[in-house]
Amino acid sequence: MNRRQVLWAGGATVTTALLAACSGNGGTSAEPAGADAKPRKGGTLRIGALGRAGAITRDPHGTQANESDYLIISLVHDTLTAPGAKTNTAPRLATAWKASDDLKTWRFTLAEGATFHDGTPVTADDVVWSLRRLRGTPSGASRLPGIKAANIKAEGARTVVLVSDHPNAELPLLTRLTTFVLKKGTKDKEIGKAPGTGPFKLDWFRSGNARLVRNEDWHGGEVLLDAVEVKIFESPQAMSNALLAGQIDVASNVGAVAARTAEKREDIRIVRRPDDMAMPIVMRTSSGPFADPKVREALKLAVDREAMVKQVLSGYGKVGNDILGTGDPAYAKDIPQRARDLAKAKSLLQEAGFDTSKTYKLHTTEDISGLAESATLFATQVREAGVRIEVVKQESATFWEKTWLKGDLYTTYWGTNDSVVFLASKTMVSDSGQNEAAWDSAEFDAAYRRVTGTKDPAARAKVLRDLQRIEHDESGYLLWGVADGIDLAAAPVRGLPTLPGYGRVQLERAWLAR
Amino acid sequence: MAGALSGTARRPAAGPDVGQPRPAGTMLARARRVGRLFALLARRALLLAVLLATVFAAVELLPGDAANATSERGESAADLEQRRALLGLDRPVLSRFTDWMTGLPSGDLGTSARGESVADLLSRPFPNTLLLGGLALLVTLAVSLGLGCWAALKPGGGADRAVSATATGILALPEFVVAVALVLVFALWTGWLPAVTLTDSDGSPASWQMLVLPVLALAVPQIGWNTRIVRAALADEAKAPHVESAVIDGLPRHRVFTHHLLPGAMPTIAAGIATSTGMLLGGAVVVETIFNYPGIGSVLAGAVADRDSPVIAGVVAVTGAVITGVLLLADLVRAWASGGRT
Numbered sequence: 001m002n003r004r005q006v007l008w009a010g011g012a013t014v015t016t017a018l019l020a021a022c023s024g025n026g027g028t029s030a031e032p033a034g035a036d037a038k039p040r041k042g043g044t045l046r047i048g049a050l051g052r053a054g055a056i057t058r059d060p061h062g063t064q065a066n067e068s069d070y071l072i073i074s075l076v077h078d079t080l081t082a083p084g085a086k087t088n089t090a091p092r093l094a095t096a097w098k099a100s101d102d103l104k105t106w107r108f109t110l111a112e113g114a115t116f117h118d119g120t121p122v123t124a125d126d127v128v129w130s131l132r133r134l135r136g137t138p139s140g141a142s143r144l145p146g147i148k149a150a151n152i153k154a155e156g157a158r159t160v161v162l163v164s165d166h167p168n169a170e171l172p173l174l175t176r177l178t179t180f181v182l183k184k185g186t187k188d189k190e191i192g193k194a195p196g197t198g199p200f201k202l203d204w205f206r207s208g209n210a211r212l213v214r215n216e217d218w219h220g221g222e223v224l225l226d227a228v229e230v231k232i233f234e235s236p237q238a239m240s241n242a243l244l245a246g247q248i249d250v251a252s253n254v255g256a257v258a259a260r261t262a263e264k265r266e267d268i269r270i271v272r273r274p275d276d277m278a279m280p281i282v283m284r285t286s287s288g289p290f291a292d293p294k295v296r297e298a299l300k301l302a303v304d305r306e307a308m309v310k311q312v313l314s315g316y317g318k319v320g321n322d323i324l325g326t327g328d329p330a331y332a333k334d335i336p337q338r339a340r341d342l343a344k345a346k347s348l349l350q351e352a353g354f355d356t357s358k359t360y361k362l363h364t365t366e367d368i369s370g371l372a373e374s375a376t377l378f379a380t381q382v383r384e385a386g387v388r389i390e391v392v393k394q395e396s397a398t399f400w401e402k403t404w405l406k407g408d409l410y411t412t413y414w415g416t417n418d419s420v421v422f423l424a425s426k427t428m429v430s431d432s433g434q435n436e437a438a439w440d441s442a443e444f445d446a447a448y449r450r451v452t453g454t455k456d457p458a459a460r461a462k463v464l465r466d467l468q469r470i471e472h473d474e475s476g477y478l479l480w481g482v483a484d485g486i487d488l489a490a491a492p493v494r495g496l497p498t499l500p501g502y503g504r505v506q507l508e509r510a511w512l513a514r
Numbered sequence: 515m516a517g518a519l520s521g522t523a524r525r526p527a528a529g530p531d532v533g534q535p536r537p538a539g540t541m542l543a544r545a546r547r548v549g550r551l552f553a554l555l556a557r558r559a560l561l562l563a564v565l566l567a568t569v570f571a572a573v574e575l576l577p578g579d580a581a582n583a584t585s586e587r588g589e590s591a592a593d594l595e596q597r598r599a600l601l602g603l604d605r606p607v608l609s610r611f612t613d614w615m616t617g618l619p620s621g622d623l624g625t626s627a628r629g630e631s632v633a634d635l636l637s638r639p640f641p642n643t644l645l646l647g648g649l650a651l652l653v654t655l656a657v658s659l660g661l662g663c664w665a666a667l668k669p670g671g672g673a674d675r676a677v678s679a680t681a682t683g684i685l686a687l688p689e690f691v692v693a694v695a696l697v698l699v700f701a702l703w704t705g706w707l708p709a710v711t712l713t714d715s716d717g718s719p720a721s722w723q724m725l726v727l728p729v730l731a732l733a734v735p736q737i738g739w740n741t742r743i744v745r746a747a748l749a750d751e752a753k754a755p756h757v758e759s760a761v762i763d764g765l766p767r768h769r770v771f772t773h774h775l776l777p778g779a780m781p782t783i784a785a786g787i788a789t790s791t792g793m794l795l796g797g798a799v800v801v802e803t804i805f806n807y808p809g810i811g812s813v814l815a816g817a818v819a820d821r822d823s824p825v826i827a828g829v830v831a832v833t834g835a836v837i838t839g840v841l842l843l844a845d846l847v848r849a850w851a852s853g854g855r856t
Contacts, residue, residue, distance in 0.1 A: 053639060053808070054816035054825060055584075055628060063586050063628075138593045139586045206717040207638050207808055231712055234815070238710050238806040245701045245709035397578025397821065433590065 039495060043512035044227040047071070047250040048239040051232040056208045058192040060180030061134045067253060068232040072210045074505035075228060076117075077180035077196035078220075080108060080127065080160075081172050083503040088329060088418040089172045092220070093122065093181055093197060094160070103167035103455055108160045108175070114219035116183055117195035117202075124154035129184040131160070142433065143178050145425075147171075167453040169460060170421050177502055199223045199508035208232035224495075224511040236369075243268065243488050249512070250496065251488040252504060255369050256314040259486045269489045272316060275327030275417040276485030276500035279371055280320075281362070281378060281409070281478040286438035288408035289360060293474050294352035300338055300478050301345040302385035303378060309481040312374045316486055320479035323468045324427070325420030327482075327500060330461050332468040345385040359388040363410040365399040370483065375411050378480070405436055412436055415501040417482055420468060424448055428475060437476020444470045558842070562834045563615065566827050570611040573823040579603050580627035580821045601627055614824055618831065624824035626817070632828040635813060638717045640832055643802070643809035645718075647794045647836075649725060650732035654794075655787055657737045662744025662783075663771070669749065677741060685738030689797040693731035693804040700727060710806040717808065728805040732797050736790045743786035747779035754778055781848035788844035795833050 051066030060077050064070040081097070084090025094108040114122040134140055135149045151163035164171055186194045192205060199220060200212035212228045231248055233239035240258035243251040244265065251258065262268040283290035283299065290296055305319040320326060321337050349356065364375040372393050379389035394403060403410050416422050426432055429448050430440040447467040454460040471477070485500050492514040497506040581598040598604055602613075614624045623632035665677035684692075701709035711724040719725055751757060752775060760774045802811035810829055817825035 052816035052819075053812045054626065054635065054820060054822065057628065063584070065584070138597060141590070142586075204715045206715055207713060209713050209715075209717075211715065233710075233806050234803050234812045235806070238804060241697055241701065241709040242712070242806065245705065247708055247710060247712060395577060396819070397576070397583045401578050401582055 039224055039509075039511045040513060041222075041224045041511070042226050043514065044229060045225050045250065045493065045507065045510060045512060046229045046231060046248040047252055047507070048231045048233045048242055048248045048254075049252045050234070050236065050239065051208050052234060053208060053232070056232075058205070059188075060182065060191070060196075061130075061137050061178065063139070064178075066208065066232070068208050068230055070502065071252065071505050071507075072202075072205070072212070072230050073180060074198070074502070075200040075212050075230075075507060076198045076202050077182065078114075078198045079177060080131075080175035080179040080181070082176055082506065083418065083499050083501070085499060086329070088327075089176055092176075093127070094175070097172050099169070099171070099455065101455065103169050103171075103453060104164050106162045106164070106171050107155065108162070108172075110158045110160065111219040112158075114197055115217055116197055117215060119217075120183070122181065122197050123157050123184075124160045125157075126184045127160045127181050128152050128154045130181045131162075131179060133182070134178060134180075144174060147174075169452050169454060170419065173419055173422060200228055203227070218508070220508065223508050225507070228507060240488065243490065246490070249490045249493050253485055254488050255486055256316040256483070257369065258488060259316060260314055262488050267491050269491065269493070271487040271489055271496050271498065273485035273487070273498050273500045273504060274318065275482050277368065277413055277415055277483040278320065278324055278326070278417050278479055279368070279374055279411055279413040279481075279483065280322075280324065281375075281480070282407070282412050282436045283476045283478065284408045284438055285474075285476040286440065289354070289358075290408060290476070292352040292354070294348045295354050296474075296476060296478070298345040298348040298352070298354070298385065299382060299387065301341045301348070302382040302387065303478060303480050304340050304381050305338075305480045307381070308374060308377060311377055312370045313481060313483045317481050317483040320481045322472050322475065322477055322479045323420065324414060324423040324471070324477060324479060325417055326479075327418040328420045330464050331420060332465045332472075334465075335469055335472050338472075342385050349386065354387075356386045356388070359390050360409060361392050362389045363392050363394055363399065363403040363407050365394050365396050365411075367396050367399075368413055371411050371413060374480070405434065405438075417500060420464060420471075421448075421451055424467060424471070425452075428471065428477075439474075439476050441470065441474060444475075554842075554845075558838045562831070562838065565834060566615070566830060567611055569827045569830050570607055570614075570823050573818075573821055573826060574607045576818075576821055578821055580823070583819065583821045584627045610823070614827060623828040623831065626825045627820050627822040632824050635825060636810060636828055636832060639808055639810045639813050642718060642807065643795070643798055643811065644836065646725065646728055646732065646802070646807060646809055647791070647798055649729045650736070650794050651787070651791060653729055653733040654736040654740055654790055657733070658740035658744050659783070661737070661741045662748060663776075665741070665745045666748035666752070666775075667771075669752075674745075678745060681738045681741040681745075683738070684734055685736075685742065687735055687738070689731055689735060689800050690804060692734045693727070693801050696727045696731055697804070711808065712806070713808045719808070724805075728801050728807050731801045731804070732794055735797070736793060739793075740783075740786050740790060744779070744783055747782035747786075748775060750782075751775050751778040777851050780851040784844040784847040784851070788841050791840040792837050795837065 049068035049071045051068035055065040057064055057069050060073045064073065078093040080092060080094045082090050082092040093111055093114060095111045096109045098107050099105065110122060110124060110127065116122060131144065131152045132149045135144050135147065135152065146165045146168060147162055148165070153161045155161050162171065181197055182194050193202065197219070199215055199218045200223070201215050203211040203213050209232055210230045214223045214226055236254045236258055239251045240254050240261060242248045259270045262270060283296050285291055300322055309315065309317050309319055319337065321335060323332065323335070325331060362375050362379060364372045366372045375391045379391050382389060404412065414423060425448070426434050427436050428439055428444060430445050444467065447463060447470060450463040451460055451467055454463055485504060487496060487504060489496055492512050493510065494513055495510040497503050499506065580601055581594055581603055585594055602610055617624060621633060623636070626632055626635055661677050665674040668674060697709050700707045707726050708724045711719045711728065714720045757770065757774045757778065760770045798809055799811035799814055801807065802809040803815065814826065814829045817829065
């Protein structure tokens with residue numbers, strides 16, 4: 001199971017999520033032909049999610065290493081905003097937000113009539129207390145970057161004000177995923193049973209498994225399911241078996257291997273959530289054999305993207321164009337897709353004086369399925385352009401300690417494929433904390449500052465395109481493709497989310513046709 | 515170790531009557547017996563302590579540490595250092611181990627890298643694993659005794675050859691192969707039994723049917739192993755003079771079997787079963803993953819990934835205690851059996 005993905009998604013990086021209108025098809029999955037059009041109330045949905053017994057956490061602001069925990073917490077507690085289908089930030093507990101002219105001060109308005117599960121109304125004080133608590137966690141600084149705890153304030157009962165240290169047009173994006181709201185003053189030891197404001201109330205929780213019942217008074221509209229039972233699974237294989245044997249109704253984020261098994265089963269639906277996971281190859285730009293932009297371009301031209309998607313992702317994904325954030329509504333679809341060109345790759349290598357007699361190491365891990373396979377296939381493909389690569393698989397802890405952020409050539413993975421800016425800010429701006437390719441481009445930095453400092457959406461989209469062009473041409477990322485998130489569902493399940501990443505936890509519109 | 519006990523537990527042909535003054539010699543013998551028992555226990559405890567120290571050392575040798583392994587991507591170096599200090603990882607491994615060991619007698623198994631009490635962390639899954647392993651042990655014992663005896667009744671007969679060949683075949687099968695085959699046949703194709711174990715609100719398996727396949731997956735390879743041991747022990751014992759003389763005396767066959775053959779074979783069988791305990795608990799790690807069984811296996815696997823020494827050592831300590839207990843029991847059985855014979 002992909003610990004890291006979940007780790008950073010749950011935490012450091014606000015993550016994953018959402019996707020976007022350009023590739024998504026709305027908020028719910030494609031339903032089988034002849035499906036009832038009219039959602040029906042009632043029933044209990046049994047959903048499996050990956051998790052490890054030793055990593056169970058109940059704290060909404062803790063490190064959610066388990067998808068099962070994140071799912072449970074997301075159903076009980078609302079975040080301020082949420083992943084959306086048409087825009088990458090949708091309302092949740094906050095129904096509206098507005099920035100000051102300098103894009104530093106953001107005012108969030110809380111939902112009318114929002115209450116905790118015990119009936120008390122949600123106030124701005126509760127939200128401020130929760131956000132400050134979140135900010136105070138070890139990774140608080142990366143979860144709410146640029147926002148000091150003292151700059152989170154209440155204005156009246158229903159307005160929360162966030163003041164950023166620097167102009168940030170995409171600040172609401174940061175409040176989508178881990179900004180779970182608890183009642184002000186909730187004690188640490190009460191957290192497991194603390195009332196939330198979400199669509200479901202906790203009935204019981206035991207060893208990572210939980211039963212949640214409908215919150216009749218949810219501010220976000222009518223919830224159809226009577227209850228959701230979350231079952232924790234250590235392995236995708238066991239989870240897929242449970243679904244095939246009818247013991248659960250949904251196997252959440254179970255992966256392409258399980259989808260292949262289920263393809264033959266007519267009673268099982270494969271729900272694809274596009275733009276879920278990018279597994280780019282990182283080339284170090286500051287030093288080493290790939291510092292020359294010509295060499296990087298040559299490798300980008302040497303990879304056979306279609307073959308990668310077909311073989312590594314079993315076809316459950318799409319080709320990438322070396323720009324991270326493929327699910328962003330503002331993703332630059334008009335930048336020509338880079339295709340395989342071995343002749344050009346070879347001549348670029350020659351121009352750059354690249355030493356083709358040497359063998360270069362490509363480091364990878366088996367943290368998520370397909371990652372190590374992508375490295376192996378890539379090595380085979382670039383061999384045709386004369387580049388010799390030896391794949392070195394590292395054990396996860398070693399990889400993150402020794403290779404990540406330091407290596408010349410390695411694989412990585414990211415789930416926040418709904419926002420070009422988010423990934424740029426995390427991984428490509430020269431002073432970003434996770435500058436994986438050690439990229440330092442004054443031109444890119446300037447483009448980034450223009451994007452986050454431009455208030456008018458149309459003008460921002462234009463500078464965002466500039467940023468993507470620079471990224472496409474020069475960055476250290478070779479993004480050959482993006483994997484779909486894959487859930488398996490039993491036939492009667494309707495209304496499952498199709499958003500990538502943590503969009504999948506939005507079960508409030510799901511229902512059962514039986 | 516077994517030898518130390520086998521002499522002591524011998525039942526006296528006629529015990530002293532209650533109320534009669536005991537001869538000094540008997541008192542001394544009893545004291546010596548108790549002393550030996552304690553010595554044995556102490557030796558086992560020492561062995562366990564060495565094992566636990568090895569666990570701490572082994573985790574230390576793995577790349578990365580608990581702070582690193584449980585960090586979030588993007589956590590800063592300063593945050594990491596802070597958590598490292600919080601977890602005590604900046605102290606030498608020896609002092610961490612000593613701290614952990616001194617808490618052990620009071621049942622304090624320390625705190626996990628994620629801040630949970632290890633004792634709490636193990637309190638639910640460990641009984642589940644004991645249930646799974648215990649049932650598998652019972653099934654192993656019953657089936658291998660049955661099969662082994664059946665095969666031994668007519669040495670070289672059809673049953674003997676079939677049982678021996680099958681036993682050899684399945685003892686070579688790893689648990690995961692057996693498990694996957696069982697799931698395919700009994701859950702996915704026929705739908706007779708659940709494919710995985712789901713838990714109830716109390717954290718235990720939701721129904722008894724969910725135990726069937728995991729128990730079988732664990733027991734089958736051990737049945738193969740123990741059937742051969744039973745068969746061989748009975749064959750050896752059949753050549754023993756007292757059995758031969760019993761047969762010559764014309765005792766009924768079943769009486770020879772139950773009163774002469776089986777008791778003599780018991781020590782070997784007990785030793786075989788005792789060895790299986792360790793194998794069963796080891797196999798549980800794999801089987802629990804395949805069946806999503808809420809046991810200690812998943813805790814252990816996660817703890818290794820997290821470099822979480824207190825949790826790994828905690829698992830080793832409790833399973834080690836169980837295995838030590840079973841070995842002790844096997845020793846007692848051997849002692850009793852050999853004592854009963856003379």
